[in-house]
Amino acid sequence: MLKCAVIGFGGLGKGHTGRAEKMENVELVALCDVDTSQFEKVTTTNLGEGERLDVAKYNLYTDAEEMLEKEQLDFVIIAVPTFLHEKYTVMALEKGLHVFCEKPMGRTVEACENMIEAAKRNNRLLSIGQCLRFDPSYQFIKEAYDTGKFGALKRMELTRYSYAPIWAWENWYMDFERSGGAALDLHVHDVDFINYMLGRPNAVKSDAVHKTSGFDCISTQYIYENGAIVRATGDWSLPESFGFCPDYFVVFENAVIKKGEKGPRVCPADGDAYELDFSDRNMYWNELEYFVQCINESKLNDIVPPESTMQTIEIVMAEMESAESRKEVRI
Ligand SMILES: NC(=O)c1ccc[n+]([C@@H]2O[C@H](COP(=O)([O-])OP(=O)(O)OC[C@H]3O[C@@H](n4cnc5c(N)ncnc54)[C@H](O)[C@@H]3O)[C@@H](O)[C@H]2O)c1
Incomplete structure (x- = not known):
């Protein structure tokens, strides 16, 4: 079982949470959002109304750094606003975790370069949600x-x-x-x-x-x-x-x-x-399943290499x- 947490529990974070919950060989243990009202909310995005999730079974945090210190994780799903992708991706990679980060990869090309460097330095998988x-x-x-x-x-x-x-x-x-x-x-x-x-x-x-x-x-x-x-x-x-x-x-x-x-x-x-x-085939499910498969089977991420999304x-x-x-x- 791979242990995981979600950083950013808004529109997309809730969607990924619902999928991670249902995924074999993934155990979702914690959620993090600076806005605690998000834990209670159903969010309607341009993809429609999200599902109501029961967050009581998870450890809840408002500070991602604290969560990464306290939890024993294998990977994180990052669904914070774009300008924060680099910060939390690099933070999680430096803690030795694999990272699935939402698109667009970064707010700037330099941010993307830093994310790739951190993945290489720590020999961890970095995959971007270019669904x-x-x-x-x-x-x-x-x-x-x-x-x-x-x-x-x-x-x-x-x-x-x-x-x-x-x-x-x-x-x-x-x-x-x-x-x-x-x-x-x-x-x-x-x-x-x-x-x-x-x-x-x-x-x-x-x-x-x-x-x-x-x-x-x-x-x-x-x-x-x-x-x-x-x-x-x-x-x-x-x-x-x-x-x-x-x-x-x-x-x-x-x-x-x-x-x-x-x-x-x-x-x-x-x-x-x-x-x-x-x-019957959902791109968001497919991308997460592929990411988990790459970790479990030490497979090369040749569908979404971060160099390509950069x-x-x-x-x-x-x-x-x-x-x-x-x-x-x-x-
Ligand atoms: N793949 C897709 O089809 C798709 C669709 C929509 C959005 N996205 C991407 O997903 C990301 C999130 O978008 P969204 O629509 O869910 O936005 P959102 O505003 O609904 O959600 C972002 C969440 O991050 C939280 N947050 C902000 N700062 C934080 C911090 N420092 N630590 C922890 N949580 C923090 C906010 O409280 C909010 O709940 C964006 O990068 C967006 O481009 C992807």
Whole structure:
């Protein structure tokens, strides 16, 4: 059994807690949050209403350092606001623990570098919650690209439209210094998938809209040598009544893949369209299960190596630079 604790019991922390509770070979022993009212709350995020969790069986803390001193742990799940990822990741790694930290990896590239250094220094696993790498629909797209089963990639458009995240502690999402705006928070999912599937682009060309948090909307063209048109847009400036809508549209030589009800809808050049049903597979469960498997089996984390998720942050920073300068930025 691997003993674990959660740092940051807000929207995502509660979700991870519910999953860790159900996971074989994981024993959740402690929770930490600076705001004790979080232990009693059900949080509704853009993913819907969270489940009510019984925290009575856990040791509760408001100070992560104290928790790490007192508890005998194998790993921690870190789901604090982005600007604190580096601090608690490095702290836990230095105590000899493995770390699963939420996305985006860090508020800056330097923060990511420090996290990677700490993982190497302590020979511990560091995995970032870039969950699209574990979403079966996106895995289907990547597999089609890798195997070439639908021919060459011609065009890929990823979008992530949402209302602003208004559930959070101290409204930290709306503070650009803490969150990096929609560019680093919402849009980073699609950037990470593009980076995972196609590797680092040669250059980016972006436009942005600043409304409340700064970079509330960013739209980017990713320039690759193979000439495929690759675009992604993230926007959290939409009305609450709009909800949350991530989407994909991928054109291969011999098929189009678009989002369906329960999985990808495939429209082949030489046959009828069909839809896959992946509704029984959950990306958040998959990413945590993989992390635990990597620890237990001393497996290389080759799906989400931290060097790759840091590269994603580098790409987002280049996008912001491009939007500010109104010029293409080479990476
Ligand atoms: N993978 C995804 O799909 C996804 C979705 C939403 C959020 N996230 C990420 O998860 C992280 C958390 O986001 P959230 O929506 O849960 O935010 P949130 O504000 O709901 O939760 C953060 C929690 O951290 C607590 N906290 C703040 N400072 C702390 C400290 N020093 N020590 C301990 N606890 C502290 C807050 O009280 C709050 O309960 C962010 O990095 C966010 O980008 C990921």
